Amino acid sequence: MLRALACAPWLLPAARGAWAKAGDPGQPGLVTAFGRLPPPASIRRVFAAGAPASVLTAVLAPQALLGWPWRLSAEALGALPAPLRDLPLLGRLAGRGSTVSVETLLTLKPDLILDVGTIDATYASTAQRVAEQTGIPYALVDGRLLDSPRQLREVGGLLGVPARAETLATYAERTLALAARQRSAAAAGRRPGVYYARGPEGLETGLDGSINMETVEVAGGRNVAAEAGRGGVVRVSLEQVLGWAPEVILTQDAGFAERVMSDPLWRAVPAVRAGRVLCAPAVPFGWLDVPPSVNRLIGVRWLLAHLHGVGRAELERAGAEFYRLFYGTDFPGWAESGKRAGRTK
Template structure:
């Protein structure tokens, strides 16, 4: 393992001299191409008093820190895995071997048990009870639908259920509060410090982008024609950085920010041409190169100007997939990559590889227990 000092140096590195010190789920109009209106300037996110608590408790109270925890969905699984890997009973989603290779051995061996959250639930009540969990943790939206689901399941099973606000700006508080709940407050403080720094770095970029925010399109799905509506959790990271999501839902179909997969419609290519984004980002493996090669995409400004970014997706996504604390390394990378954004110059992600690789390795080691020196597979680095 890296020595603690080397690890902390790697985590802090790559953000410029002024940034090296500590910085002060599923949710429930076509037309002729037209000139794309200028993006609205990114407004500074006003400092707010943090919520008194991000946690909502259902069912019986916990008598002690739980030893057996079920994660209701992928964002919760990543959070619990980072904080208290020995307490996580399994993964709610399948993990490929390439992802498991970047995890601590105990996490890599965990079975896939299915998910509880949302309409895509694959873990039934009988299977849940067979796991003998002492706590269920769910991270994401805390709206009426998810509160009622948590209340119902806690009543049916007698298992304590904690619903956590999964908003990106609250990442550090998520770590601290859930870490306290799981009895790993010291570990949580270390991870929360990283989150605080990444969020502060992102806000410095947001200030710089105010005059000329990038107009971006999040390309999802095999053909890139699935996206995330403006305000959805899927596009939250880029919007937090100050970028302008061109995908606004039609007035007749208002979007509702949701959980993983929420607010992710399919759009016709004609609509994309009308939006004409300056920047395209995708986490779909290999999709960036595919879009660069397809003639029908070459009319899009981002493709013509070489502004199509392939986002790492292993062991978990850097922008989405899931929309959890795994996004913190994505904040670090995009804060570096976009710091000289001018809307015309191609973004050379390869040129930053020497700066971001040690940061990514240190992040994987700190958050996921990845072994030092492990070969990083394609998809783990930009």
Template sequence: MLKFIAAVSFAFLGFLSAADARTITDAAGRKVDIPDKISRVLAAGPPASVLVYVLAPDKLTGWVQAPSDAEKPFLMPSVRDLPAYGRLAGKGGTANMESVIAAKPDLIIDVGTVNPTYASLADKVQAQTGIPYVLIDGSFAKSAETLKQAGDILGVPDRAKTLADYADAKLTDLNDKLATIPSDWRPKVYYGRGPTGLETGLAGSINLEILEAAGATNVAAAAGKGGLTQVSLEQILSWNPDTILAASSKFAASVKSDPTWASIDAVKNSRVFVTPSLPFGWFDAPPGINRLIGIAWLEKLLYPKVFTFDLSGEVRNFYKLFYQVDLTDEQLAGLLKGAATSQN
């Protein structure tokens, strides 16, 4: 196996040096030589899959995880049945070097948190395979920049500018309007993952990034700083959120019917909502460019008197622009089921 990797690496590097190439500096400060023309891209993790899909679906070699039957109708037909290679980066890496090489990518892209651990992984994979590996900052506040950088790398700057202009306009409008909202209007929110809802993100967690961007208080920040963690019902009761966001419809249903949750303001005031998730999560899972529609949803959910746009129209526009699919009325209703109040 090692001889196979070494042989492929040598051959690839020879090709790259012979072909037109350019050197870029990625988000980790790494100098990476990439081909001028990129036709096949392998995503190292879920956020990268979304980014490559929205920018250049024809260049996507496959998925980190195969789309489910429920997700496929919200994706372009050409990508629905691409193979799944597993993930290289992040928790629970499942891809192996042999499958990476077999995919024959011109480039590997990872998007999200950039730190020495991810940089070291990129260096290691690039050394083993000979395939250029680029890290891109996936911070939500830098969504427009992320799109432009990736678009330049992938050779689709016009497409990237269109999407980046949307992201820039959305975040500018968000911040302008948030500046007019008094602090005592800002909601206290608990976000629960999984069927029991007892997994959440601490202060600084990328999984709760858009909640902070929306000007809301993550009540779990009281438990400290970090990533995802398990909390207890007793902690949630003490935090007493006025809004609960549930990644799982099962969790949302249990909260509404379980008497042990009944004393929480969010439950008493019917402020328990399911985060939409097709084909990618609006709030999280993955924490990528897909969150741009999530911020529109949060605006309407948390501040309906300030953000008065038509949410249904915004969703249709986003899916057409980013995912290149036209939503049916039934699909739209399904996306928003359990995710919005009648006032939104």
């Protein structure tokens, strides 16, 4: 029945929602609702349809999140506060290989199903069908990185936590404003060419328009794989990477970051020859993507420091502020976060 959810919605072209934010009359909102939304005070149980929605719910209203849609590593769980650390694995409605049935949803009795990402008519149709079959309200949220402040405010209002949402949205606005100033200061032709190496072999990446590349683009990097056209995450060849000649390689895979520096086939890539292979932290969630949610805001700060030298001296403090505000935990520091992420500085 949920076969239509076979492709992750955050890998598809965006379609703007039509639910207007309270206090902002006439402006289209980021949330499209199917079914009658309950009053915010009565939303106490939220089923996150996919990984981005679970992160957004966790940072705004951790007490409302019913469980995780994907399996978190021991390191990730260890970096989260106890209520989130102890949540069960429930499975997902969004993404390849949906693992939650209508019967399971009815048993869980959520007050709301929440999904976050880039959405189109197909996913709107699926959300409507699930809402009609279960009677559970279903909200789709446009999840673009540049809209993070509005996502936080609108979903925070929906979940009845507007004050917390405002605090997080203010951090998001400061981060995105810092990135905007850097993009304005550097002409497009002077932006460093970046290849984001995903996976253990480093041969998966995002094309132009991919939500997985937003962190790079927002931070003023130039996605070299955009030369291959528009799309989502794709498999590429080493020959393509050589042709793109990136100045910087990014990864969240510590094993790849170590192997690539001694791999003779990769030595011909300018970034490898120059030693500019940067491995981003990924605890509890990726700083570049995985998932593509508000966890990427600290990744923007990290990239601004490493690509442009902006705020490098304050990076430790920025990390501590982000972890305290968004996760309610202490920043583990580079040595601890580097257990999965390899060198980050």
